[in-house]
Amino acid sequence: MTKFAYTLISVAALTLAACTDGGRFDNDFDTDDGSGELNGAEGALGAAGDPTSPAYFSQTIGDRVFFEVDQAVLTTQGRATLDAQATWLMTNADYFATIEGHADEQGTREYNIGLSNRRAAAARDYLVAQGVPASRLTTVGFGKERPVAVCSEESCYAQNRRSVTILTGGLLG
Amino acid sequence: MGQLKQTKTRVMTRVLHSLVGALCATLVMSFVAAPLWAQSSGPLRIEITEGVIEPLPFAVPDFIPENASAEEWSSRLARVVAQDLVGTGIFREIPSSAFISKPTSFSAPIQFADWKAVNSQALVHAAVAVQGRQINVKFRIYDVFAGAELGQGLQLSGTTDGWRRLAHKVADQVYSLITGESGYFDSRVVFVSETGPKADRKKRLAIMDFDGENVQFLTGSEAIVLAPRFSPTGDRVLYTSYATGQPRIHVLDVGDTRARILEQAPGTQSFSPRFSPDGRSIVFSLARGANTEIYRMDFGSGAMTRLTNTPAIETSPSFSPDGSQIVFESDRSGTQQIYVMPTTGGAAQRISFGEGRYGSPVWSPRGDRVAFTKQSKGRFHIGVMRPDGSGERLLTASFLDESPTWAPNGRVIMFTRETQGASGSASLYSVDISGRNLRRVATPGGGSDPSWGPLQ
Numbered sequence: 327m328t329k330f331a332y333t334l335i336s337v338a339a340l341t342l343a344a345c346t347d348g349g350r351f352d353n354d355f356d357t358d359d360g361s362g363e364l365n366g367a368e369g370a371l372g373a374a375g376d377p378t379s380p381a382y383f384s385q386t387i388g389d390r391v392f393f394e395v396d397q398a399v400l401t402t403q404g405r406a407t408l409d410a411q412a413t414w415l416m417t418n419a420d421y422f423a424t425i426e427g428h429a430d431e432q433g434t435r436e437y438n439i440g441l442s443n444r445r446a447a448a449a450r451d452y453l454v455a456q457g458v459p460a461s462r463l464t465t466v467g468f469g470k471e472r473p474v475a476v477c478s479e480e481s482c483y484a485q486n487r488r489s490v491t492i493l494t495g496g497l498l499g
Numbered sequence: 500m501g502q503l504k505q506t507k508t509r510v511m512t513r514v515l516h517s518l519v520g521a522l523c524a525t526l527v528m529s530f531v532a533a534p535l536w537a538q539s540s541g542p543l544r545i546e547i548t549e550g551v552i553e554p555l556p557f558a559v560p561d562f563i564p565e566n567a568s569a570e571e572w573s574s575r576l577a578r579v580v581a582q583d584l585v586g587t588g589i590f591r592e593i594p595s596s597a598f599i600s601k602p603t604s605f606s607a608p609i610q611f612a613d614w615k616a617v618n619s620q621a622l623v624h625a626a627v628a629v630q631g632r633q634i635n636v637k638f639r640i641y642d643v644f645a646g647a648e649l650g651q652g653l654q655l656s657g658t659t660d661g662w663r664r665l666a667h668k669v670a671d672q673v674y675s676l677i678t679g680e681s682g683y684f685d686s687r688v689v690f691v692s693e694t695g696p697k698a699d700r701k702k703r704l705a706i707m708d709f710d711g712e713n714v715q716f717l718t719g720s721e722a723i724v725l726a727p728r729f730s731p732t733g734d735r736v737l738y739t740s741y742a743t744g745q746p747r748i749h750v751l752d753v754g755d756t757r758a759r760i761l762e763q764a765p766g767t768q769s770f771s772p773r774f775s776p777d778g779r780s781i782v783f784s785l786a787r788g789a790n791t792e793i794y795r796m797d798f799g800s801g802a803m804t805r806l807t808n809t810p811a812i813e814t815s816p817s818f819s820p821d822g823s824q825i826v827f828e829s830d831r832s833g834t835q836q837i838y839v840m841p842t843t844g845g846a847a848q849r850i851s852f853g854e855g856r857y858g859s860p861v862w863s864p865r866g867d868r869v870a871f872t873k874q875s876k877g878r879f880h881i882g883v884m885r886p887d888g889s890g891e892r893l894l895t896a897s898f899l900d901e902s903p904t905w906a907p908n909g910r911v912i913m914f915t916r917e918t919q920g921a922s923g924s925a926s927l928y929s930v931d932i933s934g935r936n937l938r939r940v941a942t943p944g945g946g947s948d949p950s951w952g953p954l955q
Contacts, residue, residue, distance in 0.1 A: 396834075398789065424744075431899065431917070432874075432877075433858075433874070434815075434828075434835070434858040434859050434872050434874070434901050434902070435725060435726065435859075435901065435902065435948070436725075436726065436770060436771045436784065436814045436815050436858070436859065437812060437814060437815075437828065437830070437835055437858050437859075439746060439768075439770050439771075439784075439786075439791075439814075440784065440786065440791040440812030440814055441812065443768065443786045443788075443789060443791060444789040444812070447788045447789035448789065450788075451788075451789075465788070466744065466745050466746070466768065467746065467768060467786065468723075468741075469725075471700070471723050471725070472698075472723075473697060473698055474698065475698075476696070476697040476698050476920075476921040476923075477920060477921050478898070478919040478920050478921075478923060
């Protein structure tokens with residue numbers, strides 16, 4: 327029983343890590359040291375504990391915000407995440423960012439590109455309103471082409487309806 | 500492949516065409532529970548209606564080999580002709596095991612009594628000769644119960660590596676003589692070939708014969724590519740690629756697979772391109788920030804004209820075959836719906852009013868229908884309606900059907916069907932516009948976003 331519970335917790339932790347990790351960084355820099363603790367080691371991204379590091383941005387602040395079905399309106403939680411992103415981007419002025427918009431699979435392909443553009447633009451416009459120079463931000467709509475969660479249920483759809491702020495330039499650049 | 504030649508060997512006087520106009524006018528929407536083929540009076544023909552229930556029996560014996568090197572082609576050609584015709588759902592093949600006699604010479608008289616005895620209403624009588632890479636086919640089509648030839652005999656020549664095209668041409672001729680409509684077998688489809696897991700799908704543009712044969716890749720899988728669309732002549736393909744990091748409309752030459760970007764203004768993204776019927780301009784979606792509008796671009800000069808002007812997502816534009824109107828989708832009313840506007844832009848008329856959302860409209864090459872994707876109560880459908888919005892009919896239903904494209908004769912629709920769940924994948928399907936004859940089109944790996952090219 328104890329063992330079973332332990333396994334469940336491990337799986338849950340890994341799943342969470344997979345959800346919150348900025349997938350790009352993980353793929354590009356292979357920061358997973360195998361311990362299940364992502365971005366724990368010093369590397370190109372710096373330690374997650376270093377508040378000026380991209381790892382801190384993607385994990386501690388959170389690189390993504392989520393949207394309701396067929397909506398591009400920011401939620402309260404989404405605005406809170408973007409407030410923190412804006413503060414970080416203004417503090418770390420070397421960085422540029424690309425904001426990716428994404429949609430879940432419940433929609434036609436081309437409409438979803440338009441919808442995901444709206445989501446990316448909503449996040450971008452909010453960051454600009456908080457003081458991040460628009461010249462440092464780019465948006466791109468991926469429609470339903472790049473899901474992070476693959477089941478055909480709301481639990482996955484909710485993770486896929488997102489905008490993700492991806493740092494470029496600066497220390498990465 | 501390109502130098503398929505067609506020569507008349509005899510002028511046949513039987514008059515079919517006077518009937519064609521009258522029958523075409525009464526096509527489609529009536530639910531007639533009548534037999535598919537009627538032989539009692541007039542020439543053998545199928546009227547393609549809703550009421551089609553009994554496929555027309557035909558026989559296609561192995562092509563008569565006229566020299567030794569033609570022997571290996573004799574059965575292969577006949578099989579492709581048969582597959583094409585049976586695949587329509589409106590023909591039924593009489594198997595060769597039922598044949599009483601088999602033709603041994605192209606010029607020998609047809610033994611109509613033998614074909615009547617096995618109830619073969621139509622007979623495809625064909626011969627093949629092969630010299631080196633050159634392959635020649637000649638054929639005549641007979642109305643067995645009238646004891647007469649239909650149309651005129653034809654002779655085709657090509658190369659052995661393009662042999663399937665010869666068979667498709669024979670089948671097109673049979674289809675055309677018996678239905679009074681042009682065929683669609685000697686045509687190609689450009690589509691997106693898909694491999695890999697759902698979260699990391701690899702997509703490449705590919706081209707194939709209408710039946711899934713002869714697949715060739717047109718791009719690599721480095722960047723996401725979406726929604727290819729043929730030019731009216733089938734020699735170029737418009738599509739959307741993320742090769743630059745942003746979605747951008749591209750055009751690719753089918754012959755040499757060279758591609759170029761058509762739009763890359765800073766701060767924009769472009770997608771959903773489609774040619775005008777004369778091939779001189781394209782329409783597409785251009786996104787700036789949150790807003791997506793439809794633009795028209797002169798293909799030669801690159802000059803752009805904005806056609807819509809609302810804060811909504813306006814996309815999936817498609818020309819009417821006469822080039823005077825554009826059907827497209829917009830969520831200006833709050834949800835995705837279908838609209839028609841003049842080709843010059845301006846006031847748009849909403850044509851979809853049923854329950855649910857309507858998207859990806861495509862105008863039929865005949866001009867009489869618009870195919871669309873409908874989303875309602877958690878299901879997706881491919882449907883058709885008249886360009887004024889009347890006569891809506893749903894042809895399919897599944898977890899996810901989308902992106903319809905028309906066969907060149909406007910009788911069949913190909914589309915994408917995606918299955919549910921973590922291991923879900925996309926495949927191409929076809930269905931005829933009565934909703935019958937749903938079939939999966941065999942492709943290597945997954946397939947999506949088909950665009951059906953012209954009859955070659």
